[in-house]
Amino acid sequence: MSNLPPQLAALIDFAVSNEPVVFAERYLSAVGLTILFYDYLLMLDEEMKYIWRRPFTSVKALYIVLRYGVAIGQVVYFEGLLTHQIRSCVGSLIVLAVVGSMSLILANYVMLIRVYTLWDHRKWMLRTLFFGYAISLCATVAFVATSIVQLIPHVSFDPVIFHMCLVEGRSPYWIGIWLSQALFDVFLFVLTFFNAASRPRRANVKIITDLRRDGGVFYLVCASPRASFAVC
Secondary structure, X not given: OOOOOHHHHHHHHHHHHOHHHHHHHHHHHHHHHHHHHHHHHXXXXXXXXXXXXXXXXXXXXHHHHHHHHHHHHHHHHHHHOOOOOHHHHHHHHHHHHHHHHHHHHHHHHHHHHHHHHHOOOOHHHHHHHHHHHHHHHHHXXXXXXXXXXXXXXXXXXXXXXXXXXXXXXXXXXXXXXXXXXXXXXXXXXXXXXXXXXXXXXXXXXXXXXXXXXXXXXXXXXXXXXXXXXXHO
């Protein structure tokens, strides 16, 4: 590796010292992609009946983007583990960032509509939700764009040993991406909690049942891994 640039040589040496992790990431990505496509095959009949044969609507568009955006991201990521040139590495990083950002933004929009429905489509609640959504969206786009600009100079292709894309380090702005997502989930949980608490009920215990039914637990479950991604 004496003919390689010092930065790339050091990165390859680091990858070699963590060879089990590198191969585990490659193989686990292949396993995840296989399971994902297997799930698509299992649901194909249901999708043909309830999605593809129905008129095109905004809900259908959201479903398609969220459903298959994940697959595109997984394919692009896996391709980055098998690619053969630096341009493909940079392109994979950009496409993965765009697809991932769109999936997060659209998923948050779906949850926003859910909470808006719980509040009986009140206009003031719609303004409140879109205010929080706009902050989360702007933060996500800003942190993702900054991270990509920072990481592109540190993307390299290993032509010697692993023949895959390597990225030196991680962007500190990833914390902002996941933290903004986690805070939006908490924001939705708080609004769902106040909606459940404001309803007439016979006992205080019933509020737990209302939170489960209205998706409050789901928002907390979503927030937990996003918060852990921010700190890990």
